[in-house]
Amino acid sequence: MVNHLLSRESKGPTGLILAVVALMVVFSFLNPRFASVENLQNVLFQSSVPLIIVVGATLVILMGSIDLSVQGVMGAAGMAWILITPNTRTGLDYGVWAWVIALGTGVALGLFAGLIYERLKVPSFVATLGTWYVGLGIGIMLYGNGLLPSLTNEALARWPTRLTLGIPNSFWLAGAVVVVGLVIMNYTRFGRGLLAIGNNEAIARSSGISVSRYKIMALAIAGGLSALAGILATMQLGSGSSDIGSTQLFTVIPAAVIGGTALSGGEGGVLRSSLGVFLLVILNNGLVLAGVDPDYQQGVFGLILILAIVTVAWPHRNRLKVAK
């Protein structure tokens, strides 16, 4: 089964795994604390939110579209969730319904973007850009001017960091999402259909694949996963914030690209995108531990990011040339 997965994603991810390992070795030399159990657990913890998002983002990118709405959906869903979960502001407790409502908000925003994209034939770039701000608007409205809503339930607030079998719960959740993503991509008609759409939409249509439905579904799933990421991030922070998802988009899309998921669609996969997330999280974490001046961290991160993407894209630089 594992072989199956590896062989079917475009080109084996061996190179990526090596890159992740190499990066870890380098950072371990720069600062031995990098390889400590606590820090590695920290890396897994930090990877959790972007991993959940990248699964949805990859499904969308595989079909040749893009989802920019991540931050907005996270803000709306995160705020919706915390206001109906035991908190310092409202005192409401909807229990499991809080999850249903928050995730539903994400799915609804995804469906909204999907319908605009597919029914009104607006490019996904613009449709999801709009949804980003609609979601953000909802988040800001919910945030309002009242008391900062913080979690009052200790167990919930600690859940993301608590370890199960040495691994943070956050990461167990993210890992489960990645596995489900892999199954969807490799073992369902829907997943294979997304790849087909990304490769050639016209043929997909004439082959009887329900292209419109698949596109809307992919965006709805991406919305749902962004919502899940929003809830998890809120839990990790312990209090609500409408811009809980800021900067996530710019981790997730480069991660997918570094993983080899082509923005034009059809190439790449969930596994590769996930490795891309690890690469970026480790890079971020390692730079801090390596003692890079905080003032320079952003710039250095950007430069290394560009370097990484150029390296990954190098074998494909002649892609536009027609091979016969």
Add this chain to the structure above:
Amino acid sequence: MTQTPPPVLRLINVSRSFGAVKALNNVSLEIRRGEVLGLVGENGAGKSTLLKILAGIEKPDTGKIEMNGVEVKFRGPNDARAAGVGVVHQEQSLFTNLTVAENIEQHAMTGSALSRLGLQDWGRLNREAQKVLDKIGAKLNPNTKVSDLSFIDRQMVEIARAVCIDPGRRSTPLVILDEPTAVLEQQETAVLEREIRKLREFASVIFVSHRLDEILRICDRVVVMRSGSLSSDRPTAGVSKADLFSAMVDGQAEPVIHARQRPAVASKPAVKVTRLSRQGEFHDISFEVHPGQILALVGASKSGRESLARTLFGAETHDGGSIEINGKPVSRWSIRKAVAAGLAFVPAERKVEGIVGGLSSTRNIALTNPGVGAVGPFLRPRTMARVAKDWFSRLDVRPGDVSLPLGQFSGGNQQKVVMAKWLNSDALKVLILDHPLRGLDVGASKTVNAQIRAACKAGVAVILIPDTIEEALEMADDIIVMRDGLRSARHDLHSNRNLAIQDIVADMV
């Protein structure tokens, strides 16, 4: 008394119009079990419309379609497939990022190889695909990604997909092959012909081609279409190419091979290539082409001639030897410099390399060199349109509307516009043509060839990669034969007028 089974397909008085144009006019046609039916006709004769109706992409305005004696109405491609019609389209339509098995079993997308959990069962999918591949005798691994396959292997996958139509229920599928040989080299065509003979054992076949000798070799029966109607329908036995040709073009005779006059050779060659090499493609190639001359590069696939042509145009780099243009050696050769030096390239992959499909013909023609259509950096749309209209009438481009996006034109007409784009430049000195007649019908081929000759007469040096050796013999002054990247022979057609095709083939393989 045994009853004769009903024909696999029967069209009764089928008509279809687009606006005022009658694309199909009362067409009636029958295909029997196991029959290979050839379908020929010029571009625009209605072949494509007929095929689209059979594939469920278009609906007829009037008339009936029966399959196995039962009337059918296709609401979409899925209905046609379910009824047993499989189509191999002119342009390959595979998902290159998916596996062979997934491509073959299109219905896997709509649900057969699913396990109990609703998940795709790869083992079963591959086994079923293997069965289909075995049936048509293709030696391919169903788990390979299509992007890793060669062109002819992909064509095999297309055929496998076309015959893989609910194998349990349908005894005789109808397989439509729309110009499957147009982009194949000669030995690949032989493979395909064997394939079609094999298909006959369990399927009926409609075979569309512009190559009349192929049709005569492969088909049992041949129908000719002209302006939306069938102009001839008879068994292949006893039919000659000339018969088919006159049925296609309304009584005109087959074109004669033009004996070219030897052009006056200018002192300076327009292109001089000395010991040119490119790793893994071609090696130690030398030749000269003078203004007004046509040089044909002939060779099988992997002969390196396409790469040589692209290298001359600066689209690929060379790692040995030198290129001289108009007597001046070039350095750091690139497409930009090539265009500035008056070189032009008409690529074989029109869709990808030759046209900007979303732009109008006017814009496409003005793309490389707007000529009088521009003043400094500013374009003059009206002048551009006038220039385009002029080219349209000269090249007989149809439909004659220069403002339509070029992507909507048929292949032959796109090719004419690509020619116009380059011929529009006054500075044109060297014209490189990579399969200029690919996918063109007889009429369009004549027009394009006439334009090549006219350019030649005006002093342009032409380097031609022809589809067939006949084309080379008809057009060229000199022929260079290439084999495995090396020059294996050179012929001057003016001093050797009796050169036969076999002489050239001998040096190709």
